[in-house]
Amino acid sequence: MGSFKQALLLKGEEEMPYFYFLSKTSVIGGKTYSKMQEFYASPREFYEASLDDMKKTKVFTNNQLKLIGECRERIDINREYKEALNQGIRMIPIDSEEYPRKLRYIKDAPPIVFVKGELMSKHAPTVSIIGARECSVYGANVAKRLGELFAEAGIAVISGMARGVDSIAQKAVIESGGYSLALLGGGVDVIYPKESATLYYKLLKNGGVMSEHAPGTMPRGQFFAMRNRLISGLSDVVCVVEAKAQSGTLITVDSALEQGREVYAVPGRITDITSFGTNELIRQGAGIISDLDGFVNDFVNEYSFAMASDAPTDLAKEKAPARDFLTDNEKLALKGADEDSFTADILSYKTKLPAFELLGICVSLCEKGIFKSVGAGRFVLSDKGMNLQSAI
Incomplete structure (x- = not known):
């Protein structure tokens, strides 16, 4: 300790x-x-x-x-x-039990966060909806519909309260009776941009705002790049609605990939500048969102175990299953797993087991819902895996 x-x-x-x-x-x-x-x-x-x-x-x-x-x-x-x-501002050190679990395990997790409004449950499934500030009518409609669907499904939506896709999606979530959390590039008591003031006050009533910066801190350019790692870190899945080829949105995508988060993008017309970034993400292997209802349903089905409990699993209860259904080598692999994404080769170095054997073990742990594959031979711990890792 x-x-x-x-x-x-x-x-x-x-x-x-x-x-x-x-x-x-x-x-x-x-x-x-x-x-x-x-x-x-x-x-x-x-x-x-x-x-x-x-x-x-x-x-x-x-x-x-x-x-x-x-x-x-x-x-x-x-x-x-x-x-x-x-002012209703709560300060949460990383040493506190209240500190967001998903954030705790990312690289460069902030030692202290400030929250105004409410935090979602630690284990609640979360998705971020991000995209261009100068979005098209198409992008605005997609962001709005995604926000509505996730709200109706009871999924917490994370974003940055920025002009365009971010604020449109978050406004749709709140107006549909859902929960949304905004990550800010200044103090939680500083509204930016000013045009998002109405959304800010709605979030305080039906969601929350969070920042790693102390109250009163004015927004700066570098702070927005910093906060993007928190948006992805708090999310199980990152959804990119629209993005230019050179876009701040893509900084969040880079953070998401480093953190082992799944990334999905909405395709757009190849002639639209706000679709250059999303189409390129899809070309590079990001998941494609071609059916909004189907995408949300698939998300709900994949994360239904977290939605059913909506609370941390009791570690005492996890210890018995961990002993019962994990082999000794699976336990070794679980103990060696990092908070960030990892490969069979990394686990081999830590556990001294052959990499080819560990690849099979990783696949087995994915089937048991303990690891998740994020592509290119890399894996991450699921929430269930984090619980078990603490218990064994």
Whole structure:
């Protein structure tokens, strides 16, 4: 157990303003957050340490130390944290049980996220609908219909509240009585773009907004590229409705592929600039969405086990099945599986079993719903697999 997690368990709310401080510094990412815990038992201990002490750890650059010192002098962390709570903003450290499970296992998972509104169940099936800001009438109609269908099916829809496909899909979800979560490129209290203000307030009532940035943080260009990994990370499947050849949407696709998420694209006319990106994704092997109703039905059927429970599986209950229906080598493969996508060769290096044998084991674990194939000989853990991995 990490020292910060232990501090959170033992001191709870008392420690939260110091977690808030970590976020306000804007210099503490996932790797730094992990490294800090070799030197400090809690965020409070870090906050109270001198800059000279921090420098001796060699975790921070001189510029980062300067920003940490300025932040400590500039803000009253207790007052700001209470103000955030009064605005209905929840701060969720990665060490908290409330932290989104799917996000926890991605590369560069944010150490702290902020949420306004509600979070979907940790194990609820999720899909992201993303695409061009300057979408066509065709793209707008597809985004709207997809949002409606997923809402009717009870599937949580993730997107970025951006102009065009994102906001059209999320608006359709909310108006159809579904749940949607928006990932923002600034603080959760900062509405951007301004034209999405109506959608923002609807999301607060029937969904939520999330950001890795502290409240009050103004959007920046690089923040939108950063948040795209969170959109894909929170999704089981990524749906691209329209995209230009050079598009920010494709950054989300790259993150999705790295994270082992399934990617589907809507085909468009080869003469339409907003279809260049989606048609190229299909040419490269992305799934094709040619029947909206059929696609949503297939998604529901594949993820029906998560929808039936809509809650984390009790690990004590998972331990018995894990012992009962997994062979010893299957258990080895499961233990060796990374949070990101992996191959039989990677598992062979970890388990010392032959790669050709592990390929068969991976296929067997896919049939049991523990691994999922994402193409090109790569696999990822399913939610069921994550549960079992923790249990064995």
